[in-house]
Every structure is written in C-alpha cells, then in structure tokens.
Amino acid sequence: MYSEKVMDHFTNPRNMGEIENADGVGTVGNAKCGDIMRIYLKVENNVIQDVRFKTFGCGAAVATSSMATELVKGKTIQQALEITNAAVAEALDGLPKAKVHCSLLAEEALHAAIWDYAQKNGIVIEGLEPPKEDIHEEEEDEDED
Amino acid sequence: MYSEKVMDHFTNPRNMGEIENADGVGTVGNAKCGDIMRIYLKVENNVIQDVRFKTFGCGAAVATSSMATELVKGKTIQQALEITNAAVAEALDGLPKAKVHCSLLAEEALHAAIWDYAQKNGIVIEGLEPPKEDIHEEEEDEDED
Amino acid sequence: MKETIYLDHAATTPVKQEVLEAMLPFFTESFGNPSSIYSFAQDSKQALEEARETIAKGIGALDREIYFTGSGTEADNWAIKGVAESYRSKGNHIITSKVEHHAVLHACEYLEKNGFEVTYLDVDADGIVDLEQLKSSIKDTTILITIMFANNEIGTVQPIREIGRIAKERGVLFHTDAVQAIGHVPVDVNDLGVDLLSISGHKFYGPKGVGVLYARKTVKLKAFIHGGGQERGRRGGTENVPGIVGMAKAMELALADMEEESARQRELRDYVKERILEKVPYARLNGHPEKRLPNNVNISFRFIEGESLLIMLDMKGICASSGSACTSGSLDPSHVLLAIGLPHEIAHGSLRISLGESSTREDMDTLVEALVPIVEKLRAMSPLYEDFVKNNG
Amino acid sequence: MKETIYLDHAATTPVKQEVLEAMLPFFTESFGNPSSIYSFAQDSKQALEEARETIAKGIGALDREIYFTGSGTEADNWAIKGVAESYRSKGNHIITSKVEHHAVLHACEYLEKNGFEVTYLDVDADGIVDLEQLKSSIKDTTILITIMFANNEIGTVQPIREIGRIAKERGVLFHTDAVQAIGHVPVDVNDLGVDLLSISGHKFYGPKGVGVLYARKTVKLKAFIHGGGQERGRRGGTENVPGIVGMAKAMELALADMEEESARQRELRDYVKERILEKVPYARLNGHPEKRLPNNVNISFRFIEGESLLIMLDMKGICASSGSACTSGSLDPSHVLLAIGLPHEIAHGSLRISLGESSTREDMDTLVEALVPIVEKLRAMSPLYEDFVKNNG
Numbered sequence A, B: 001m002y003s004e005k006v007m008d009h010f011t012n013p014r015n016m017g018e019i020e021n022a023d024g025v026g027t028v029g030n031a032k033c034g035d036i037m038r039i040y041l042k043v044e045n046n047v048i049q050d051v052r053f054k055t056f057g058c059g060a061a062v063a064t065s066s067m068a069t070e071l072v073k074g075k076t077i078q079q080a081l082e083i084t085n086a087a088v089a090e091a092l093d094g095l096p097k098a099k100v101h102c103s104l105l106a107e108e109a110l111h112a113a114i115w116d117y118a119q120k121n122g123i124v125i126e127g128l129e130p131p132k133e134d135i136h137e138e139e140e141d142e143d144e145d
Numbered sequence C, D: 001m002k003e004t005i006y007l008d009h010a011a012t013t014p015v016k017q018e019v020l021e022a023m024l025p026f027f028t029e030s031f032g033n034p035s036s037i038y039s040f041a042q043d044s045k046q047a048l049e050e051a052r053e054t055i056a057k058g059i060g061a062l063d064r065e066i067y068f069t070g071s072g073t074e075a076d077n078w079a080i081k082g083v084a085e086s087y088r089s090k091g092n093h094i095i096t097s098k099v100e101h102h103a104v105l106h107a108c109e110y111l112e113k114n115g116f117e118v119t120y121l122d123v124d125a126d127g128i129v130d131l132e133q134l135k136s137s138i139k140d141t142t143i144l145i146t147i148m149f150a151n152n153e154i155g156t157v158q159p160i161r162e163i164g165r166i167a168k169e170r171g172v173l174f175h176t177d178a179v180q181a182i183g184h185v186p187v188d189v190n191d192l193g194v195d196l197l198s199i200s201g202h203k204f205y206g207p208k209g210v211g212v213l214y215a216r217k218t219v220k221l222k223a224f225i226h227g228g229g230q231e232r233g234r235r236g237g238t239e240n241v242p243g244i245v246g247m248a249k250a251m252e253l254a255l256a257d258m259e260e261e262s263a264r265q266r267e268l269r270d271y272v273k274e275r276i277l278e279k280v281p282y283a284r285l286n287g288h289p290e291k292r293l294p295n296n297v298n299i300s301f302r303f304i305e306g307e308s309l310l311i312m313l314d315m316k317g318i319c320a321s322s323g324s325a326c327t328s329g330s331l332d333p334s335h336v337l338l339a340i341g342l343p344h345e346i347a348h349g350s351l352r353i354s355l356g357e358s359s360t361r362e363d364m365d366t367l368v369e370a371l372v373p374i375v376e377k378l379r380a381m382s383p384l385y386e387d388f389v390k391n392n393g
C-alpha cells in the first residue's frame, strides 16, 4: 500500500518530538477525521534552525509530517512556505490516493507553525493565511464519474 | 430423475404400436404442451383384449402410456375406468412432481379411447365424459406459498 | 460404464486444470480479505487487481470499467435495473429482443411491472434482430438497448457493431449479454460500441458463481447490491478472490488460442450438422447458418419430443440439451424457437449440442451413430409421425 | 520472514483443507449444470441438494427455505429489498439498528430514497439495541425488523429471541444478519423466531463468494436476481456448486465442534483482553463484556490512531483490524463505535482482533508483547497524549 519511503518515515520518523519554548507552534486537523499534526519551530535570523512534530494519525500522516520537517530544516521561512503538499508526497515516492489529504495536512501544519511564529514576532508574511479550522472541509473522495 | 420403472417402461415400452380396425381410439394432449398420447383398444365382450399406444412426449409420457396399457389389458371397461392417474404413477414407483401431468394424460387417453368405443357401439357409460380439448388447462405448476 | 461425451458446453464447462491451479492458493494460503491493510492480504488484493487487468484487456476496456459479480445473471440484472434506475429521469423505455436469456427477459419484465415500457424486438427466421424495427422503436424516452451478443440456444450472433452504431447515433446506452460469446468470438467494447457487457466465468472453463459487468466509465452506474466499499463502492461483498482469479485465468487461456480453437470447433460443428441433416429426414438447422457461434448446433427433428431424445442420448453417454419445455418442467417450449417461427411441436423436438475443447471428430461420429436409431425409434412411437405417414404415404 | 499470526477471522477465514477437498471434484470432474437432465449432471444436482439439507439442518430450517446466494451481502440485500417489495402494500416502514453492517444499512438507505421510512434504533454503551425503543417504534406500517445477530466490529450479540418474540407478537417479519454468528453460537430459526436470516460462507472456513438467505416458507419472497428457474424460480443463475458444497461442508465442520471450540476461543479471548487491559493504560474494551462473540476482542487505546497501530502490528507479522476510518480511506471512524458513544478520537484508536481455530495462547502472548511497545511508541508521537500529560501531569 505504502511506498518504502513512507514506511521508512513512518517507522523511523525524523524530528519527532517537542521543542521547549518553540518560536512557533502549529496544530491542525481534528480528531474526528483521525489525524492531528503539530509542528514546532525554532527560528533564528529567519532560518528554521530546528523543527519537530507530533502526529496522531495514520501511517501516511506520520510519514508526511516526518518528511515535511526534513524538507524545511535549515530553510528560510520563505523557502519553507514554498514547499507544497505535492512536494512532500513526491519526496515520499507518492501516496495512495486516499491519503493525499495527509500531505495537505503536513503543509497546513507547517503554515500554522509559521503563522504562529509570525504572530508572536509581529511579522507580516505576504500570502500566509491563518490556519483553517478543519482542512478536510473541501475534500470529497467519491470517484463518481 | 426418473425411477427405474419409469426408465424401464420408457426404454422398453409395452404395447407400443397401432391396432388396425381398433374398436376405440383416443388421442389427447396437444403439441403445444409437448405431449400427445393415442390409445387403441380391441374390445370383446366388454373386455379389453388388446391395447396399444403411441406417444409424442417426454420420458414420463411414454412410460405412463406404457404402464397404463399394461394395467388395463384384459380388464373390463368398468375396471379400466377405475384406474386413476395416481395408480399409474404408483405402478411406476412415482413420478417427479413436474411430470404428474403425464399420468393424467394417460388416464385421459384411455378414457378417450373408451369414449370412442362407447360412441361407436351406442353404449352409454355412466360418469364417462367426452374427452377434453386440452387436459393441461387446469394445471399451474408454480410453487408460490 | 461407458465414457461420457459432453456436448453441452453452452450449459457449463469444466474448470481447466491450469485454472484450478491458479485458484488454489487463494483458498487456503493467500486467503486474506483484499480490503485488509496488512501485508498478508496484499497477495489477494494484487491478484484481484491483476485479474481485473486481464479481463479489461480481454475486452478492450479500462481496469476501472470492470466490476466483478456473482454470476452472469447478476451482471445482466445489474446492467438493466441499474441503468433503469440511474436514467429514469431521462426516460422509461427499454428495447430488448424476444430471444434474450431469461436473465435479461425477466429483469425487463420486472421493470415493466415497475413503470417501465419494454419493446421486445422480433427476430427473423435465423434469429437475427430486425434492425429497422430497432431504429423505429427508439424514442425520446429510450434509455437502454439490451441485445445479446450470441444466443445460448440457437447460437445466432447478432449484428452487435451495427446495433452499437445505432445506439450511439441515437444517444442510447447499449448493453449486451456476452455470456455465450466470450472465448468464442472477438469482443472489443470500443470497436463494437458497447456501453455495458455481461460475462459469466463458467462458460469458458472458469468457475461457476462469478461474473463480470463491464460498464463504460461514462455510464452512471448505481450499486445494485449495496454494502461495503468493494468494487469502487458499486458492488458490496467480500470479493470472491479464487473465483475471480480463476475466471481471469480462464479468459486468458481462452483468448490465447481462440482463433485456432474456434476454427477447429467450427469445422466440427459444420461436419456434425451436415452428417445429421444427411442421415435424418425431416430435420432442420435452427439459427443462422453462418452467423453463429463456432460451437453451436441446434437441430429440430419433426414428430419427436426433445426430452425423450435427450434421455436416450444420455443412455448412450451423450450429454446434450433441448429447447423442449419438458426438460424444464414447464409446458411451453423455448421462447427462442418460437420467436424464430417454429410451430410448437417442432420446437419441442429440438436438440442443442455445444462443442468444447475436448470435442473430437469421433465424438461427432458417435453422436450421429447414436442419434439415427434413436430418432427412428421415437418416430415409430409417435402419433404425429403416424398421422404424417398416413397423410403423405 | 517471520510467521504470520492471523487474528482477523471476522474479516475472512481460510478454507479448511477438508472443505477444499469436498469442493474439488465439482470443478473439474462433476462439473455438470445441476439443471441439466442427463445423468452426468446428477452428481452436481445431488450435491447441491445435500448441501441445502446440511445447511437447513444446521439452522433448524426446511430444505425449501434455503436459498443460495453469491454472498452475505446479497442475502442481506435480498431479504430487505425483497420484503420491502413484497409487502409494500402492507406498509413502508422498516426498523433496523445503528450498528448494522453496511450491507444492511446501505440497503435500508437505498429504500429510504425510494419511499420507505427507516427507523435506526439506538444501542446502549455495550452495543445492545434498545428493546423498549424497538417496541415503541413498531407501527401499523412496519413490515420488517432487521437486526444483526452479532456485531462484526465489537462482537456484541443481540437479544435475538426477544426481538423475535416482539416481532411475532406485532405481526412483523424479522430478518437477522447472522453472518458473524454462524459457527460460533447456536442458531435455530424456529427457536429464535427468525423469519429471514443471512449467512456468508467465508466467515466459517468456507469459500468466499457464496452465501445463504433463509426465508421462512410463509414469507412471500420475490426474486431479487431474476433469471432462470434455479432456487425454485427465486434466484436466477447457474448454481455455484463447488462453492455451495464447500459452504455446507464448512458449516457441518463448524457445528460439529462448536461448543468445544467456542469455549476454547472464549477463554483465549478473555485471557488476551485481560492481559491487554492490564498492561496498557488508557485502554477500554468495546462491546458487551459477556454477550459477545467468543472470538471477538475490540479495544480502544486513547491518544493513538488505529491504522498506525495496525501497520506496526503488521510489521510484527500480526494481522488485525481497526474501526478507524483511515483504514478505509474515508474520514469518519466506525459507525458502530460512534453508536456506542465513543468520541471520535477514541473511536479512531480501536483495535479488533478476532480469533480462529488456529489461534493459540502463544499468539495471544505474542500479540500483547508486540502491542505494549507499539502503543507506547505511538503515544510518544501523539499530540493528544502530549496535551493529556500536560493537563493531567
């Protein structure tokens, strides 16, 4: 079902954990849908020095969180914001169709953490929107054609 | 499907054939339903001296004709009229449910031949009715319960 | 005991050894439910999807257009009732023919009781549907044409491509019951313009109890059997993995040597038909002489009844079939034989033999040898023959 | 590769060797169509009728009350839609429960779209339907009560006899989906007052793709799949003889040692349940503690999600199941777990293990040993656990 990369990131998640006194924390998703992601950021000079995550969710949710943190580590905030859910999925050698929403969740969690960082530091980042309440709203998965 | 007796009478039908100048001939059934039986009688002093049949129909139709002729041979007309379709079926060790109508046909063919004999000789036999046009009319086989 | 000569392949076929072998692991070893997520169930899931691919390829369809069912009958019911339900807002008229299998006819009759209007097209003396009547029957409310690919009794193959063209021109969906055609004649849904198509595994050396409904991706297909999310949410029920794998294997094998094998059977078919018509008077071939399944011979013998004939052949070890009502316990003979214009008594006296991969020329000779005296014997018993001889002698 | 510990018998079971052996002759040798009249087909016909007898006897029914289907799902659909159609003139109200299998729920929802009214009974925290609500829901227009025998997720066994009594008193037909019950608990249709009952072969070591609908002879049962005259004209389609023979054999074997084997599994069930609840904090048993299938354990682990749990168990060679939506690609967790009142996040973290004849005490120990560190690992990753610890620590 999952690619080897997904399984690797699921079983050996990178950057799993918390950051005490993080510069930014974002939590997205909800328990109703079965996945919640939280991302912690340590930012210095606009660069993501450290990043950690915690995830309640399926294998893909864990793996996308792990991959997303890998992709943004050491990047500037602007670079981090350019990383799309598609990039996360691609870096994992793809996701099953039903699991694409997990990669979206990872993107949203990252944005939420950056938003928090920006809020706390009075920075305005163009194009960055406040985290949505429930990122699943827009999706409907039935393949009626 | 069929009892051994039915198979025996089907493969070695007794009294199959015609009687020239028969004293009574009866033909019943119709091609629509897939069976037609004809019985020939030779009657002397109210006794059935000889009896023959021809049948277009299924295995059960042939066997019941054969058995019916066996049962009436040497009997008086009155005795012959007492032989019911159930008796024919029983003598054959039973018939599949869907084939019971064949035994009815044999009874009817016999009655038709006796009717013909009676007509030709100006005899009135109490209770004997003229042959029906189609003996299948009254039956309906669906087992809706 | 004498050997059995099985000449009833249109009724059912044995499962081929290779097919059975392909099925076996999925009963006892790789028995996982394809919907399960653990790796143990991946074998079943993969086998299921490979089977889907094989079957899709076999009829020129996409994988996602293949839906597994529990029989050819279910596929027919689903196609017809499913389209009826989905397209009811567009219209309530369905066109079929008088020679369809009961799976189609009875599904149509059911719909008639539920507010649908059904036109039953006539067929000509060879069993071919009347295309002019088809064209003139289509109206604004027509939502479906369902015409079988090849007839199970008389073997006549319908002009499917022409029907497909007419259906497309008029914007009407076209379903064909291809249960008897698969493995005998080429079937390509796009080439033929078919929108829905039914298949049954046990007619081409696959297992019983498994079938396929092909539905073009543009067809709005509602579920007929509601349940779990199997078959893309359109047919609930744990998938019959061994059965599906067997059916796919059987189709693969059947298609691999179809051209050759069909040619071989066609030759045997024509040989036995000629021999019978030559040796037995008052006999006629039913169905189209050329546009027919390579394995089907259907002959009516006047003055005799089919069941007696079958029993006597059975006693010689020959398995065949008949359109006589007596074989089914009902009273009316085959609706197909009546539709091609046979009078009742001739319809009752029909014999269908359907050849298979095991059939040989010797089998044909054995059949003819057995048949001739049986027909004679039954005619000698027949009051119809007696009358005929008296009137014509 | 490590050995697989299969603990998902509620999803499907392997076909037993004896069952497969009973089936084999009907694929390649005695492959005749049971409807054919020649003696070669008598083996199939006889096997079919013997299977019918075995199954009838197994549930205390008459032979003629047994109808073979292509799955448990088909049986459920037939029972519900069939009764709906036949009794529509009497009324349009159906009563079911919130914890039924999708085969029942989706059939009911289909009927709702077609003019029927359906009441979905609540269940209590253990998953038992509310009998008072049942009684008060019955009205003049109620034609059917359909309540499952035993739940496939949480194992709760419903008070079938009481429901049967209520149905009888009120003159309403009673259908029960006994797919999970057969072979585990005694089922006698007369004793229980059941009018219709569904069975699926692959849940008790029989083959996939074959099921049974029992319908009491007084029930007006219309065909659902229209076609040939099979199953007394009520279910068209060439009979799946090997499948049916296998299912009957499997039932025979399952019933033969049911008492013993159920007791054995019940003990294992309670053992493993105790051990898990003892070793893993923040865990709860779902379903009724006693009124449950002997082979079902369903436990929710707070703060973690089911699919991750299953994948990690799978990596240890353990096959299990979950009520988490993530296993099915949908977003809502099991309707059953929600119906017993679990909040979403707890429902997502459930694990179902279902034991079978191959299950041993070592398997239970292996499971527990594997489970403890997995739950710990997943909790360490969980933001929900983090919050919980912070708020309660």
Ligand SMILES: Cc1ncc(COP(=O)(O)O)c(C=O)c1O
Binding pocket: C236, C237, C238, C239, D010, D071, D072, D073, D074, D076, D101, D103, D148, D150, D151, D152, D177, D179, D180, D200, D201, D202, D209, D211
């Ligand atoms: C309670 C219940 N009903 C119905 C079914 C459907 O059975 P099948 O998948 O054989 O159609 C299942 C199993 O999937 C079940 O557990």
Ligand SMILES: Cc1ncc(COP(=O)(O)O)c(C=O)c1O
Binding pocket: C010, C071, C072, C073, C074, C076, C101, C103, C148, C150, C151, C152, C177, C179, C180, C200, C201, C202, C209, C211, D236, D237, D238, D239
């Ligand atoms: C033309 C045709 N359609 C449908 C069917 C039904 O197939 P099944 O018996 O597998 O349901 C058959 C065979 O019985 C058939 O010959």
